[in-house]
Amino acid sequence: MNSNIEALACKDVLRTIFENLPLADLARAACVCRLWFSLASDRELQTRAFRSPWKLKEVMGNPSSSGFWRDNSLGRFAISHRLARVDSVASLAVKYSVQVMDIKRLNNMMSDHGIYSRERLLIPVSNPDLLIGGTCYIELDPYANREVAVLYLEGGPDQMVNCPNRVSSDRGKRRIIDSLKRSMQVDDGTAQYYLSVSDGDPRAALMEFSEDLRWEWQSGLA
Secondary structure (H helix, E strand, O other): OHHHHHHOOOHHHHHHHHOOOOHHHHHHHOOOOHHHHHHHOOHHHHHHHHHHHHOOOEEEOOOOOHHHHHOOOHHHEEEEEEOOOOOOHHHHHHHHOOOHHHHHHHOOOOOHHHHHHOOEEEEEOOOHHHHOOOEEEEEEEOOOOEEEEEEOOOOOOOOOOOOOOOOOOHHHHHHHHHHHHHHHOOOHHHHHHHHHHOOOOHHHHHHHHHHHHHHHHHHOOO
16 A cells, blocks of 8 residues: 555656546646646646647647646647638638638638738638648637647648748738737737747747746746
8 A cells, every 4th residue: 555655656657657648637637736746747748648639740839828738629729721812711611621600710700801811711620630640830829819739731830832921011010010919918019029029920929929928927027
């Protein structure tokens, strides 16, 4: 009996056990005691549990909150679709075998016209086989206003063929800044600062902002 109790206090034994737990059980284990919390909160264990049910190859990026890892349901994932002039919400729904309302809900679109002010849409994942062997990028989408694990079917976030992610016009930059202001809940100057230090990449700006918030929280400044 005592040997069993001692085993549950051994880090190596606990880590071996935790490596085989599903995400929900790993979260429960973190509530037992400080030792279990420190082990169950390990990034490597969390990402492994997050990837495992969907057979993902890798998950890139850091979420703004550790709570992100507690839910790895299919709804946590989305496909990034770079918009073309011929695209419509209805045609994308048919292409990806999803419902029109699901696309609108994920992207916070009130109507189909919202597609014309965007460079991409997030598409719900309807076929989990798409995730097998794939790499997802944790992103805070400025339109969806939520963090999702994004799957790029063609390359990665900085490798979209003929689809640069940089803001190239004053009108486009203004639209991005306004979107960043809403997502970050900051003033115009702060949004412009993060966009400038990220070389015009809105996703990188949001990640930079999230990292600064995390640092302030950890330093007791927030």
